Amino acid sequence: MPPIKSENVSWQFKTDKINLYAYKNNFLSEEECDQIVEIGHAKKLELGNTKDNNKLKTRKSNISWLSPSDNLEWLYRRLTDVITDLNNQFFGFDIFGIQEGLQFTNYKAPDGKYDSHTDRAYGSIIRKLSISIQLTNEDNYDGGDLELLQSDKADKMDKQQGKLIMFPSFVQHRVTPVIKGERNSLVIWVTGNNFK
Helix, strand or coil: CCCCCCCCCCCCCCCCCCCCCCEECCCCCHHHHHHHHHHHCCCEECCCCCCCHHHHHHHEEEEEEECCCHCCCCHHHHHHHHHHHHHHHHHCCCCCCCECCCEEEEEEECCEEEEEEEECCCCCCCCCEEEEEEEECHHHHHECCCEEECEHHHHHCCCCCCEEEEEEEECEEEEEEEEEEEEEEEEEEEEEEECC
């Protein structure tokens, strides 16, 4: 008896329209970046933490938290507009806001970094989109590249000052070690209902 030939019975309902990332050039001016860096440094910087508290092995950076009351209501309003626009164009996630504040992050040479990780964790707040805003002029430091990882490929993000990069929070990413100078950035997580 000849072997039974199986057919491909795949039937797609919809195609995947979720992009790896989206960006907005010149989201902030040089002056606005400098103002945010000043506010971030004026607040109490503390060692950045990780979910497993494995601080220096995985992550070496200092952080502070910025809120609208830090004279940044203008930034929250601008973020609302760009997040809504980029999400509608490139992700289509069900989102409802920023619940954790804005994380100002400072990476210093010779080894400020954040190894490969995702921004989602079981049993935690539902982060859907992650945002990184470059605050430091790229000529002022070496290393400190934000890289998005897919299988064995690393997509290195542009380091233009004032650029906003947005990606799904389940995407693996890292910040390579800063080997000269220091890199300042803003990190934001946009939350929403359960993925389904």
